[in-house]
Amino acid sequence: MTELENCSVLVVGGAGFVGSNLVRRLLRARVAKVQIVDNLLSAERVNVPDDARVLFTEGSIADDRVLSQVADEHEYVFQLATYHGNQSSIQNPLADHEHSQLTTLKLFEHTKTFRRVKKLVYAGAGCAVAEKTFDRALATSEDAPVSLQMDSPYSISKIVGEFYAVYYFNRHALPTVRARFQNVYGPGEILGAGQWRGTPATVWRNVIPTFIYKALKVQALQLEGGGVTSRDFIYVEDIVRGLMSCATHGKPGEVYNLASGVETSIRQLAEQITKLTGSSAPLDIRPRRDWDRSGKRLGSTEKARLELGFEAEIRLSDGLARTVEWTKENLSLIDSCIAKHDQSMRLC
Numbered sequence: 001m002t003e004l005e006n007c008s009v010l011v012v013g014g015a016g017f018v019g020s021n022l023v024r025r026l027l028r029a030r031v032a033k034v035q036i037v038d039n040l041l042s043a044e045r046v047n048v049p050d051d052a053r054v055l056f057t058e059g060s061i062a063d064d065r066v067l068s069q070v071a072d073e074h075e076y077v078f079q080l081a082t083y084h085g086n087q088s089s090i091q092n093p094l095a096d097h098e099h100s101q102l103t104t105l106k107l108f109e110h111t112k113t114f115r116r117v118k119k120l121v122y123a124g125a126g127c128a129v130a131e132k133t134f135d136r137a138l139a140t141s142e143d144a145p146v147s148l149q150m151d152s153p154y155s156i157s158k159i160v161g162e163f164y165a166v167y168y169f170n171r172h173a174l175p176t177v178r179a180r181f182q183n184v185y186g187p188g189e190i191l192g193a194g195q196w197r198g199t200p201a202t203v204w205r206n207v208i209p210t211f212i213y214k215a216l217k218v219q220a221l222q223l224e225g226g227g228v229t230s231r232d233f234i235y236v237e238d239i240v241r242g243l244m245s246c247a248t249h250g251k252p253g254e255v256y257n258l259a260s261g262v263e264t265s266i267r268q269l270a271e272q273i274t275k276l277t278g279s280s281a282p283l284d285i286r287p288r289r290d291w292d293r294s295g296k297r298l299g300s301t302e303k304a305r306l307e308l309g310f311e312a313e314i315r316l317s318d319g320l321a322r323t324v325e326w327t328k329e330n331l332s333l334i335d336s337c338i339a340k341h342d343q344s345m346r347l348c
Contacts, residue, residue, distance in 0.1 A: 013080035020047035087201035089154035100157035134295030177250035186236030187326035192337035225288030227267025232298035235319035259299025
């Protein structure tokens, strides 16, 4: 029996890309119940598994009506809700505050007196602590200093969520564990999922699904700043294992990077994807994004390896190949989600 077997779990944001992959893995781990809370702002109802153990509550965890439906019956809680993406948050900082900071604060305040919760895992972001550099990147450790120079409200919300996680642990003994994500990719990320959020980033939300889709459609792959920017890409199955390791082995009050520890430039990524898809899509060289000063970054993997026994297992080449195949199999779903935003994108 695993630690999660026969447990009850709450996943806030459980219909999203990472959340839905986590829920499916939890079900395979034989949990007794999964309560999903998701307002479908950046997710699709199709991502919610059809399983008798799943209770789906549509709405924001910041809504008191929804929050009242969360009882002290869960051993594990995962807070994955966010206002998806840097550019969406720059477009609408107030919406980012509502769907990122407020969701986290209200969940913590609601659960601070719960007695059954063994661990509450909060999804943080590596971009909130990584050094702002276009020079050589050094692996960012968990104890790296936090700068006041943030690139977006999204980064601000993510680090404020960490502040609250530490506060509620210290003040109320809420057993929070912070899982600091690097750039997650893989099957299940639906371009255009959810509602329009003000910019084309509603559709073109992350680089890997965007590049794969455009390569398959033989559309230009845009390289801001020539593609010299680099990121640490981690496959969604690895992230899910990391989240579960944080829940079962993470120390309350602590933070762990969930990272591959491998730095890949965006140009290298584009070249790999065009090769994998056999695409003749051209590369479109663009100026550097004016808001993005976090040019090169990757996460240190040492602490998670030593304390959680967690290491990423899926190499980028293998993960990309799996994601390409999933995208091919789900093109009609992706096309339909993109299409519902077409008119709004034309007006931008």
